[in-house]
Amino acid sequence: MEVKIEKLDNFGRGITYIGGVICFVRRALPGEIVKIEIIKRTKKYLEAKVVEYLKLSTKRIKDKCPYALECGGCDLGHLAYMYENYYKEEKVKDVLYKYAHITNKKIKNIIFTEEYFYRNxxxxxxxxxxxxxxxxxxxxxxxxxxxxxxxxxxxxxxxxxxxxxxxxxxxxxxxxxxxxxxxxxxxxxxxxxxxxxxxxxxxxxxxxxxxxxxxxxxxxSIGKKNYQVSIDSFFQINKDLTTKLYDVILEEVKNNNYKRVLDLYCGTGSIGIYISEYVAEVIGVDYNNENVSDAYVNKNLNKSKNISFICAKVEEVIASFKDIDLIIVDPPRSGLDKNSIENIKRINPKKVIYVSCDLITLARDLKLLQEKYNVLYVQPVNMFPRTYHIECVCVLKLKEKI
Ligand SMILES: C[S@@+](CC[C@H](N)C(=O)[O-])C[C@H]1O[C@@H](n2cnc3c(N)ncnc32)[C@H](O)[C@@H]1O
Structure with missing residues (x-):
């Protein structure tokens, strides 16, 4: 069957419609005409693979990876990198507008660097x-x-x-x-x-x-800070771009005279330590023992005397915090749970910085946070080039009481 690809979905797959039913086609780009074979049928959607490319997109490049067709690692190796960045920026705008009514003007231009050799x-x-x-x-x-x-x-x-x-x-x-x-x-x-x-x-x-x-x-290291990372600890995987990601947070923290800052889902303490000299006190929370034990080593490595860590689940300790003027959250893909969101609102910090590696859960959580906070801006950062994944930093400010 011959179809025309209309656009890319959130996972970098081409979208076409067959008899009104949405069909996802891996490795097909918008504007391309392809011959497909259906490989999965459900009531709601179809999945297909390309059998033959009849008309190619001008944005297509020859994938540099010899394993691209079999290995599922890179979803976008066949799309010119410039357009990958454009696609990700548009995806952030679309998803955040659709699910959280955040307007396009609040989304900053995507930050990106080299597309290859970045994984540590x-x-x-x-x-x-x-x-x-x-x-x-x-x-x-x-x-x-x-x-x-x-x-x-x-x-x-x-x-x-x-x-x-x-x-x-x-x-x-x-x-x-x-x-x-x-x-x-x-x-x-x-x-x-x-x-x-x-x-x-x-x-x-x-x-x-x-x-x-x-x-x-x-x-x-990230910027001027040094970090110990144990074999099973969490650490940001983009060796070049993490500094830029953390600089977005640092810019927001500098000159704001925050006193007590919560760094939730702190991993090896990396964000908290990065910003620690600009605030009075940081408390990091992470549930992984190995992360927290590295975090204490990192506190000493960087002489960050004003930071401490709690090894616990965020949702189990967040109710105990008060008098915090900035909360930074960097949760896993599943995002924040409702209890943690309610507690963030109760704690009432002046600002919340939400670092996210999953757009859908970010949009879901922002919708709830916006009952009390205004989104100032969202900064997309292409931490995972050639894949469909995108990292965002979202800065929220407490609404003023009228
Ligand atoms: C995306 S990583 C962020 C780590 C750190 N902020 C960084 O930039 O390297 C998420 C972290 O959340 C931790 N985590 C996941 N679920 C958690 C929970 N329910 N409570 C506390 N920590 C959790 C993981 O151990 C991991 O270190």
Whole structure:
């Protein structure tokens, strides 16, 4: 069947309509005419794959990744990067207007940098001594020799890993590099007896939960701050753009004389520490032990005396806070729960800074927060180039009482 693609959906898939039913087509761009084959039918929608491209978009480029068709990692490798940024900016405008009535003029121009070599962390799977990523939504392995998204330091490790998996029984490999590309940390999961080939290349090595090297964690940096990151801790994955993301927050904090600041979902304390010298006190909350223990190391590394951390679920401790003048939230994709939103309103801070990696839950939560706060602006940041994901920083100000 021949169809014309009308636009892209939130996941970077082409949209067309067949007999009035919406149909999602992977790797098809607006304006393209394609021959498709339906691969999934439900009552509400169809999914199809392209069998033949009959008319190509001028915005299409040849995907630089040789694994693009099988690997589900990059949804937009076939769209010129300039248009990827345009698409993401428009998507932020559309979703936030549709679900939270935030007007376009409040959405700032997207911030972006290099589209490749940005990831400082990857998890590789190993099946039958082959290394790769799982194929889109399956447990089927796509064998790879390289990945265009990973940092140079991680890329250099691939030849060592190729040899290593042949002589050992490895299931999974977790790799992290420092943002300056100087050091690297690896965890090999499985039965590993011979690792002499990689030991000279890595700074930190774990075989399952056993530490092999002297160093047990990576030290990396964001702007002028240094951070320890343990193997299983959370850390922002874009080695170049995190500084710009945090600078958006810093600009909002500087010159505002905030006294007590809450950094909710604080991970390794990275945002709180980044802004700590401009406020009187920061309290970070995260439920992950490893994150919070890194956060305390990071407090000392950066001599941030005015920051403390609580290891707990935000929703379980938020009711205990009062007298806070700024709340920063950076939740996982699921966003904020209703109880936390109600408590943010009760605490009544002058401003709320919402850092989000999921547009739909951001829109949902902003709708509720807007009962008491005005959205001043939203800053999209393309932290995950070539994928459909987009990060946003939203600044909200307490409504004035009339
Ligand atoms: C998107 S990360 C943000 C981390 C940090 N702000 C940063 O920039 O690196 C979300 C963090 O929320 C934490 N988290 C997830 N659910 C939580 C909850 N219910 N209560 C507290 N922390 C939670 C995770 O451990 C993770 O560190």
């Amino acid at each position: 962390k990857i998890i590789l799977h190993v099946i039958n001594k082959k290394i790769g990523f799982y194929k889109n939504k399956t447990n089927e392995l796509v064998e790879i020799n390289d990945c265009l998204l990973v940092s140079e330091k991680i890329k250099e490790l691939f030849p060592f890993l190729k040899k290593l998996v042949v002589i050992n029984d490895i299931k999974e490999i977790i790799i992290r590099s420092s943002n300056d590309n100087q050091s690297i940390m690896v965890k090999l999961v499985g039965k590993v007896t011979d690792y002499k080939d990689i030991i000279s290349y890595v700074d930190v090595l774990y075989i399952n939960d056993t530490l092999v090297t002297k160093k047990d964690a990576l030290v990396t």
